[in-house]
Structure formats: structure tokens, C-alpha cells
Amino acid sequence: MVIDKSSNKLFTQGLRPLQSLLPENAKKILKKDGFVYFEIIKNWKNIVGEKLFKDTAPLKIKKINNENILSINVNKNIMIEIEYSRDQIIEKINSYLGFNAINKIQIISKDSSFEIKKKKIILNENILKKINEIKSKNLKEIFLKLNK
Secondary structure, three states: OEEEOOOOEEEOOOOOOHHHHOOHHHHHHHOOOHHHHHHHHHOHHHHHOHHHHOOEEEEEEEEEOOEEEEEEEEEHHHHHHHHHHHHHHHHHHHHHHOOOOOOEEEEEEEOOOOOOOOOOOOOOHHHHHHHHOOOOHHHHHHHHHOOO
């Protein structure tokens, strides 16, 4: 932090927090405890496998009495299989993340026409300009994927 002598205000010089560059939608995802949810969504296919991936989707994480409860949308056709796999899924999530992130799983059933709906994040032109100014190629690609 540096003080501007003419206005006596503090301002950041050099590096800025990544959060200030993120669109509002991404900030909501990454807020407190959002890292866990984001990692679960990003790696859901690896966690549950190809077969269960098609008929399940993580919905949200609730914190009740210091326990993190993951709510999962499940196709009714495989509900029993998920019920029996509950402990294994929790174990896979926690081992994947490297700590006990999830304590319980809540199963929410859907009918047989289950379909995972992805919310599209629309980035406006100002944000796209800022993303294109990023020098790191990898970081730029990650942010541009949000717009797809």
C-alpha cells in the first residue's frame, strides 16, 4: 500500500488481488467454502466415474452443526446405487481434496429425464478486454473458458 500525497488516499501498487479481476459470477462460486464446491464440480467425473457422472450432479454444500453436507441431484433409476455408494463418494471427495471437506451426502432425486444443466457465464466486453490483457497464457485460457 502506498499513500498518494496529493489526495492522502491509500492505493495498491504493483500486484492486485485476483478477486478484483474476477467477474461477479466467479466471485460467488469462489467465496468462503466455495473452493471445495468448485473443486468438486470441476472433478466430479473423476470422483464418481463415467457411469455415475451421467446421472448425478453436485448441487450445493450446506454447513449444519460444523458438518459439510453435499446435496446431489440423482436420477431415480440409480438412486439405490448412489445410496450404497454414499460413503465411498465421501471418501473419494475427501481423499481427492486432501482433507475432510464433506461429512455427509444428501440425495435429491430427479425423474428419469435427468439432465445436467450448466449455467453459462456471460462475460461482458470490458471483462473480456481485461482478460486479454493478462500476460499469463494459462490464466487467460482459464478465464476465457468461462465464456464458453
